[in-house]
Amino acid sequence: EPEVTQTPSHQVTQMGQEVILRCVPISNHLYFYWYRQILGQKVEFLVSFYNNEISEKSEIFDDQFSVERPDGSNFTLKIRSTKLEDSAMYFCASSGGTAQETQYFGPGTRLLVL
């Protein structure tokens, strides 16, 4: 069964450093998303991406964040200058041919900013 994959599974970084989280969405999906989950809290939407551009973003997704689809398979989330409060699980998700289809989530990257 196709699934969303994410690398790395864990990332530890120093405050102020840049990190890139990587995702490989399900191959025939057209919509891609990033969410985050701070420990013990609910999952929060960050950004959605379709047709090589951002289709929606939340207020969390400020200028420190960016997304890119560098090739036909990868989808990345970059945090330019990490802050302590960026520590969270980051989930990538993808959905199929229309916006309101089931979003399938990857296993997540646990980011710890020291």
Place this chain on the structure above:
Amino acid sequence: GESVGLHLPTLSVQEGDNSIINCAYSNSASDYFIWYKQESGKGPQFIIDIRSNMDKRQGQRVTVLLNKTVKHLSLQIAATQPGDSAVYFCAENMSGYALNFGKGTSLLVTP
């Protein structure tokens, strides 16, 4: 602001019993609702969804009920098994892109 929330933060049931997890939503414009299961250290796993033109939808051992009048969503799990122990989130889709997740209910299945 409008939000999705859950009535019970924790639910403990005996193996073999039926479980009911509830969710309230306040945005009447929401037209698509999803239940996800999240096990410790893993990503949300899709369970079942329902669109606003339906009242009920059944899957394998799971049923989702939607009451638009009172803006209430429930997930019923039949014959609950130890493997069902997890946190369950309801989510609503308003814009077609972002999912707005509830806070989660922890389901604990005891033998």
